[in-house]
Ligand SMILES: NC(=O)C1=CN([C@@H]2O[C@H](COP(=O)(O)OP(=O)(O)OC[C@H]3O[C@@H](n4cnc5c(N)ncnc54)[C@H](OP(=O)(O)O)[C@@H]3O)[C@@H](O)[C@H]2O)C=CC1
């Protein structure tokens with residue numbers, strides 16, 4: 036299909052123009068798709084002033100002029116997107132889904148690109164006329180400056196297998212985004228959630244991701260969180276998907292290794308740009324509600340279902356929620372002690 040033909044077809048709607056929405060939407064537009072960005076003035080004003088500048092750790096660069104961007108603070112009346120990418124943080128899912136339900140034609144396809152297990156279902160509960168599918172973004176995107184979004188790690192996008200998404204495998208591919216469709220999306224989401232258990236550790240450390248992962252004390256915190264979650268997943272009969280070079284069950288052992296060995300064996304995992312921080316670190320920095328309840332809270336809900344508890348996840352959740360009262364980074368030793 037020619038770029039002109041793609042651009043002339045129904046647009047992709049980015050619902051929640053932030054780090055992920057701007058990065059994915061920007062690359063799709065650069066590949067010839069029409070894209071509408073719905074977001075908040077903080078981001079839209081920066082895009083209107085500077086255009087959209089995308090970069091990645093492989094040296095890729097894309098620039099979209101500000102005049103080429105369709106920026107909206109709410110969903111334009113009558114819009115009929117071919118695909119909507121739901122890119123708000125989890126706390127905003129219900130409100131965003133209600134807005135989509137109010138504006139989009141029944142049956143419209145919405146792909147959640149959010150972390151956590153239940154966003155697509157939560158959205159569907161308040162927007163029953165739309166078709167929600169779960170997706171997963173493996174890589175980090177950081178806002179390096181006004182209108183500048185940078186991918187600082189690697190990985191393939193994954194989405195729930197569905198015939199309606201088949202044309203997008205090609206569109207995303209042309210945009211430089213590999214999209215894999217899988218049957219067992221729950222396994223992928225749990226596999227990602229295990230990795231996202233580093234989000235609170237990273238946010239509370241106050242350090243960039245790579246620097247934090249290079250400290251064994253912080254890695255031991257992550258290993259403890261993962262051990263707890265893995266034991267519960269095992270009991271529940273859920274096999275998390277492998278999203279790194281190592282099977283999920285083996286990650287805690289790797290994380291606990293002394294620094295020199297870890298550096299050697301986790302070389303692939305450490306391919307992280309110096310500026311990359313978890314999305315939860317961004318939330319703490321901007322004093323926003325975090326997604327902690329969709330990560331550690333999900334582990335605790337699984338424990339509850341099994342008649343068990345998840346005290347390590349509960350403790351770190353409490354620390355994140357208490358951050359506004361003590362907005363100071365934790366050293367690795369402090370954090371280890373605090374989560375027990
Ligand atoms: N950043 C990353 O590296 C990664 C993020 N993810 C996941 O992707 C999802 C999005 O994260 P991220 O891009 O970092 O989040 P951001 O906070 O950067 O972007 C979301 C944007 O959507 C805006 N927004 C919220 N509600 C609405 C609404 N109703 N209408 C329009 N705009 C709205 C937010 O504004 P406001 O802040 O004012 O509410 C914010 O600007 C999360 O679930 C995250 O966990 C997954 C992998 C990596």
Ligand SMILES: CC(C)(CO)C(=O)C(=O)O
Nearest residue numbers: 173174175230312313314
């Ligand atoms: C990519 C990763 C795992 C770490 O940046 C993430 O999902 C996040 O920051 O929320």
